Amino acid sequence: MPNASWLALLEYARWAPSPHNMQPWLFQPLSDTECTLFYDPTRLLPGTNPTGSFMACGFGIMLECLDIAAAPRNQQVDVEFHTHELCSSDGAPVKYATLQLVPRTKPESLDRELILTRRTSRLPYDGRRISEKVYAELVAVAQAFGHQFEYSTDRAEVAWVVALNADTMFYDMSEPVACNEVAGWMRFSRKEARRKADGLAAYAMNANGLLMWLFAKANWLFRIPGIRQFTKAQYIKAMDGTRNVAWLSGPFFEKHDDWINSGRMLARLWLTMTKHGVYLHPFGSIITNAAAHAQMEEHFVNPNRKHPLWMLVRLGYSALPPKSYRLPMEHMLVQERVQS
Ligand SMILES: Cc1cc2nc3c(=O)[nH]c(=O)nc-3n(C[C@H](O)[C@H](O)[C@H](O)COP(=O)(O)O)c2cc1C
Structure with a gap:
């Protein structure tokens, strides 16, 4: 029991x-x-x-x-x-x-x-900058865990990050290993998302389900010149109003305990944002894609940074984002079928 x-x-x-x-x-x-x-x-x-x-x-x-x-x-x-x-x-x-x-x-x-x-917001943001007071709190949260939180409200910097995220997404989905893995977690309709209660639901991604399906299952379409530029521009447009981007560095790439510690920090950072009405949209795929990650390291040079970059995000204010489903409690409780 x-x-x-x-x-x-x-x-x-x-x-x-x-x-x-x-x-x-x-x-x-x-x-x-x-x-x-x-x-x-x-x-x-x-x-x-x-x-x-x-x-x-x-x-x-x-x-x-x-x-x-x-x-x-x-x-x-x-x-x-x-x-x-x-x-x-x-x-x-x-x-x-x-x-x-x-x-x-x-x-x-x-x-x-x-x-x-707390929720991820992939909606357009309203163009407001986050105050220095809130940023100072976020910097302190990261620091308490031995991480560094850096940010920018510069429009060119924001545009660079949003474009890099779009390029990475289009690249990953044209590459069979990443495409198959991510596509397996895509939920194209509200019904499927509710039934499976996990994964990346089109409604939560601020995406059209049919377009997402085509993107995952017939990606060749999006490599046709013209279609590619148009859909990428639409994807970037869906992030209109982004005014704040941030990146995290800290001990991350070698040890399991560092990853756990980074997650603990990210939880507190995200909840601190929630406390201030700030939404977050992580761009994790920029980190898992080696080429995009290298571009990011090259772009955000800081001689005072001690550790590698391990997360890039946009953050800001938006309408209330849709809530993603979660698996029911019964699913999360182990009864038998266990490997020790
Ligand atoms: C480590 C980590 C990396 C993530 N990377 C991405 C990402 O690259 N793109 C994205 O849209 N969401 C990303 N997310 C957000 C998750 O997809 C999201 O938390 C999940 O779908 C549940 O939705 P919720 O945050 O609204 O509850 C990431 C979340 C975590 C914890």
């Missing part, structure tokens, strides 16, 4: 963002204070992110959300990992970590309700 105290916390953690909304986590509450965390090896990105860095980052986000959710009870979630690798397979869930609910020793400044209101 699933433990009620964990279920109440998981109701928050399940709304954590994950790459392509893949929600690779599963839980097995064992007692009031102990829960086993599993990863689902069928919900990883072996083609576009073979190191597993981005999915581990997603786990870091989810674990931080769980910890924030436990704060009002004066508890925190301690984590002991059983493996530092996320290995893709079509097998059963794999034991990833043991979670312990223990008395809280650190203060919590973020309201856990922010976890439920």
Whole structure:
């Protein structure tokens, strides 16, 4: 019988963002204070992110959300990992970590309700700059985790980032490995998105379902000169009003613990934005695409930066974005079928 105290916390953690909304986590509450965390090896990105860095980052986000959710009870979630690798397979869930609910020793400044209101916004933004006061808070959040948050409101810089994201998307989708992997997580209709309750839904991507289907299944069409330029311009236009872009650097590329730490930081950064009514749109594919990543490193030169860049985003103010679905709680609870 699933433990009620964990279920109440998981109701928050399940709304954590994950790459392509893949929600690779599963839980097995064992007692009031102990829960086993599993990863689902069928919900990883072996083609576009073979190191597993981005999915581990997603786990870091989810674990931080769980910890924030436990704060009002004066508890925190301690984590002991059983493996530092996320290995893709079509097998059963794999034991990833043991979670312990223990008395809280650190203060919590973020309201856990922010976890439920946070969303990715791929809508047009309203052209407003984010204030220096809010930026200072975001810089401090990153710094607390040993990361650096840099930003720009320069129009040319913003246009460069938006164009790089569009180029990367068009390139990735013309390349079989990335296209097949991403296409498998695309949900073309509202009905499919609701039924599968995961993935990148056209309505959440601010995209037309039929166009998205053609883009994934008949990508050759979008390599025809004219059609390519037109659709890319439309894609860029859908990001009208973007006035703020930001990039993160920090220890990320080598160790599992760094990826988890980066995810924890990203969770707090994103929730801090939510607190200020600021939306975020991560451009993760610029990082997973080696050529785009190299261009980004070359473009954002800063001699004072100590670590590699690992995330590029646009951020700002938009209308309320549509909410992505999440898998039902029953799906996230492990009963049997477990690999130790
Ligand atoms: C590490 C990471 C990378 C992401 N990269 C992208 C990206 O490249 N493009 C994008 O549109 N969304 C990206 N997202 C956003 C997710 O797709 C989004 O969080 C997920 O679909 C759930 O939607 P929600 O944030 O509105 O709840 C990323 C999220 C995470 C955690």
